[in-house]
Amino acid sequence: MSDAAVVAEQATDHVEDEHAGHATSLNLSNMKLAMWLFLGSECLLFGALISTYLLSKARFLTEILAGNPVVVDSISNPTLVEEMRAAGSVEPLFDIPFTSLSSFILLMSSLAMVLAHKAISEADYKNLRIWLGTTALLGSFFIAGQIAEFTAFKEEGLSFTGSLLGSAFFTLTGFHGIHVSGGIVMLMTLLVLSFKGKLNQDRAETVELVGLYWHFVDVVWVLIFTIVYLIP
Amino acid sequence: MAIFNEPLRYSLPEGDKPGVANPLGVFSRPRSETGLKDWLTTVDHKKIGIMYGSAAVFFMLIGGVAALLIRIQLATPNSNFLSADAYNQVYTMHGTIMIFLVVMPIGAAFANFLLPLQIGARDVAFPRINAFSFWCFFLGGLMLNSSWFLGGGADGGWFNYAPNNGVAYSPSHGIDFWNVGLLITGIASLSGAINLITTVLNMRAPGMDLMKMPIFVWMSLVTQFLLLFAIPVITVAQVLLLMDRVFDANFFNVEQGADPLLWQHLFWIFGHPEVYLMILPAFGIVSEVIPTFARKPIFGYPFMVFSGIAIGFMGFGVWAHHMFVSGIGPLSVTAFALSTMFIAVPTGVKILNWVATLWGGKLTLNTAMLFSIGLITQFTVGGLSGVTHAMAPSDTQQTDTYYIVAHFHYVLFGGALFGFMAGFYFWWPKVFGHMLNEKWGKWNFWTMVVGFNLTFGPMHILGLQGMPRRMQTYDDAMGFNLWNFWATVGSFILASGVLLFITNVFLSLYRWNKAGKPNPGPDPWDARTIEWSIQSPAPEHNFDYDPQIVSVDDFWHQKYAEDENGKLRKVAHGADIAQPGNGEGVHLPAPSYWPLLLAASLPLIGYGLIFSLWLTIPGGFLMVVSLYGWALEPADDLDLPHGHDDHKSDHAEIASTVNV
Amino acid sequence: MRRFNVRGGVTLLALTLLAASCADDKPLNTFEPRGKKAQTIYDSMVHIWWIVLVVFILVVGGTIALTIKGRVKPEDYDENDLPAQVHGHKVAELGWTIAPAIFLAAISVPMVNTIWQLEEDNAPGELDVMVIGNQWWWEYRYDIDGDGFFEDADGDGELYGPEGTGDQDDKEWPLNIALDDDDLSVPNQLVIPAGQQVDLTLTSRDVVHSFWIPRLNGKRDTVPGRLTYWSIHADEPGEYNGWCTEFCGLSHARMRMSVVVLPEAEFDQWLAEQSAPSEVPAEGTDERAGYDVFVSQCSRCHVVSNDDQDLQDAYPKDFEADLLNGAAPNLTHFASRSVFAGATYSQYFGIDPDDDNLDTDQYLNLSDIGKFNEADVLAWIKDAPSRKAMFAEGRRGMPSFDTLSDIDLDNLVAYLATLD
């Protein structure tokens, strides 16, 4: 919630960032400093979610290997349980090529975002709109991929309420997904403002701030992709 | 500071007309300067600070009544004054309220009111986010307390260990209220932390280097960093619990293989920095009060600063000492016992530096000073009892007994709250423009000292005699009768001490009104920091012009100088060199409805999560509307009174006289 | 108005202080160790207390002395006669940074030693007991058949053992703890031999509890889904009390503990007696009528081991894996214990539980020395929730049996009194 407020403040709020652009004690913009502090705080948030996931995965796997009937029954696809036992990991659950594509899309959106910022700092409003739109679109593709993946998991029996792993996985990726969605809303807002002619070069910092947020969300996915998907 | 050196003009982007009255056609812009509407929509850090303080005192009365109920129940063995269920709710809510809705917000009240004044800024970096923080805290606190009327309060202890916090073991909605209410106050803390850190780092007056900031500013800065990094952790723990309780997830479902220790770790990673962020503002306050009334500078300023930073840093490395008996294994116990031992070092440095400040001083023992000395002595007791159970083997006998209850009350009541009382008496004239009565203040102090020590002193003995915490009742044969009785007597004396303070507040106001509202002057204490260089009460715009900072305790150095014999003489009176409080041409951020509305959407969503998800729809709608309303509303309103006046020349003149 | 008599008040206070410090009526006192482990802890903490006391006197006394010495009445204060403006003293400050650090490092060395010493002693010894926390009573399991395990706990063929034995990876805690005929389950009262270290394997069936017998050792949590290890040691026979010290829900305050320490020979005798099944009362007696009530009303949750096939069939040995159902105390030798209901109520009159010189023989045949506390047992069965708060309606805790007739209740109590 608070990030939404911070972001809302920064998205169109000119006052703070106006005088922030002028001299301050550190000669830095207030909004940008606040954004970085917020991102520093977010590290603790995602760190807690990732550790929760790691612990839950370890405990889930122990139960599966030990054959705890409650946990085994929570996965409706019995072959999957067999595969997990054989592999000694939860790896068989994941569809790595699909997720790799998602990760690639998100990386690409980061590029689009940085190009959007470049465009507005050069007062190139046409390119600004193109790249803002592209970023939002790629983000939406990523979210669509998430939804597809969640549905597939649900069919295999890894549900949010069914097992410890499910709860941890969906909460971690869901939290990330909410962050991406929030970013998309901000990007769309910027796009509308731009079309209304209210997003000019003197507000390049607003785009930069949304960009910082967007790149951070991307970076978190870089971690999640490796830790959750690639490392068994 | 741009805000001073630049003409105080907030430029609007092209397309926005100045003074857009109703950005979404919903409201017209709030205009009132007084009355309820002003308080609801204000973005002035001083008013927000006052609201933080008043709300915290209001919650303190609720938490205090809960404390008295606990003490009545425990005054005699096998008492049935409170049922087991009621007792569990009362002690849980007492702890939760006192920590989250009293001590933390009073710290926030002082930080809000004082930080901009002490660093020479006109307001915080983000005034509307500041208002939003307050309303989140207040509405979250009200929501938490509404559980009393909606099926009972939380009954799992403030630490709320899993799996006892699950629906299976706590079927009432109490823990849901605890969870959602504290999530909302967490948002308040986090946004407040970002705001205040930015303010301190980025809005200092010219010349105010980091190492020239008052100690209170330093301690608040460390506090805000602790919040910045600790709040997300409790947020995650609470989200996990929320998922478990409301959406049937399995994070703490042992049957599915979950590990209950995960909760303990997440909770205490937050919980221990929490302890330090409650005490550090009080440390900051007494570090201002003691030098003022000892007529000496603080002893070892850099050590005070760095020990504060060290406490903040080490505060993140000791959390598992709350889990020495959880079976985390001797390796972890050893590591955390050692780190806990060594956090005593910077704390000890602080205490000894205060003592050294007293040494050789000419002490004016007014109420603020008495409370500060009360903090030093009582916190020392709490700190030393802390060392005794940092020893992990002894801790296996002492943890979860009344010994611990005694320990943390000595730290948080005898320490933090005594410090806050000192702060109230000290800064009252700056906040409200009149002094608190000294005679009543001294009664207040001595009653509280006697009551406090009689209440919590015996708890050391009770704990060592083996009385565990969180017990609804105990048996006659256990030998706890005597000291429990005296503790209850003490708690009522303590409560009357608090009432004396509240009486003093109203009495002083009444007498001041009757005496024709005499002004105490900008500098009634002959104080040291720059908030005393402006009028009392602090004018709405804080500073007429930029203070130019040359040294630590800059205002004091303006008043005193050495004469030809090298002897310090008073060369100027505070009242003579203070800024006149002329706000001509100053343009302030305009009030706004949106922070209040955005904050109000959160409890709505919270009630929705607890009772019916349908309720979240209006809450979510209000949230989206408020976010966009906020974003589209110019923070500035050029039609506002005060008028906009371009004093460029004036400012240039002031700037030219500055020696940097 | 009567004047407050200061001298009388001070005398009263002094007398109460004296009374408090002399009386030895504090069964949970942490300053009276009665066993090896508790003694180790006591020794490690007591010297810290003296150090802390000295620091306390120096700092607090110093602060107060400086305050009194330095005070100046506001009206006497001269703005032009300031005290020396000392900004600090690097050496002093470094001194009181480094000195406490060195000092703390010094006291850390024995502390770390003690931590490991207390932990290493938990290795399997002669007697291993499993401690299981329940809302709101304790279950103790004895490894009678001497196979080193507390039996096939979850029925998957893998065994739980004390530390260092058994399948340590198999750590998921099953909520249906199967009973084993060969091993012994004793609720509420732990019985151990004197002078011998008893190693404990702890876990919980529901929420986190904490096992604490202050005179025998510090505390250790029992965590559901985890095994933790601890041990106790008592020098002398006697009864030692404790209390669950981790908040465990509604009736936390009535989850109390009792440890009876017997001389070794008597302990062996006790163990043999406890391992024997109980007898079914003869047909036609009141006790038999009570037994029938037990089979129909109580055996759903409570276990009594005997050779009656009807009873064996009446309840399942494996409790349903239902978190709320849980397992209720095993009543096979109900009347051999001195406490019931989470060690909250005494089962016998005429025992002073705090008497350290108690003839320990009486624990073998309690009925010989005290009168069975029929009134409390009856009141308990009739309406347990009113005597100890429980979620009986949520199948957690004992429901009230006020629907039973007075005759049935009397007979039931009579039967329970025979279970010694």
Next chain:
Amino acid sequence: MSNTATPSTEHESHDDHAHPTETQYWLVFLLLAVITAFEVLWSYLGFSGPALVVPLIVMMLVKFVIVAGVFMHLWFDMKMLNGKIFTMAFAAGIVVALAVYTTVVATFEFNV
């Protein structure tokens, strides 16, 4: 942390440091894409244990640093006056998170 509270009246642009060109951004992106591809490849090569995990972690960190440094401009902000405050604010969060959560996971690992 140095502080320069110079009362400046000029609009001091914080964009006066050189940002990469568009081509450079594309090149960085290509680098990231290649690393990602390599990560996926590595996870399919059948390594196990440290041979699998260590390179993956290293590649993850490299990506992290590149995105934070180039896309989030930390490398360029570092060069501007007081710009390292941004890096420090962010790094503080990362360091605290790493230290704290590694310890948590370790306490579960070494609990005997």
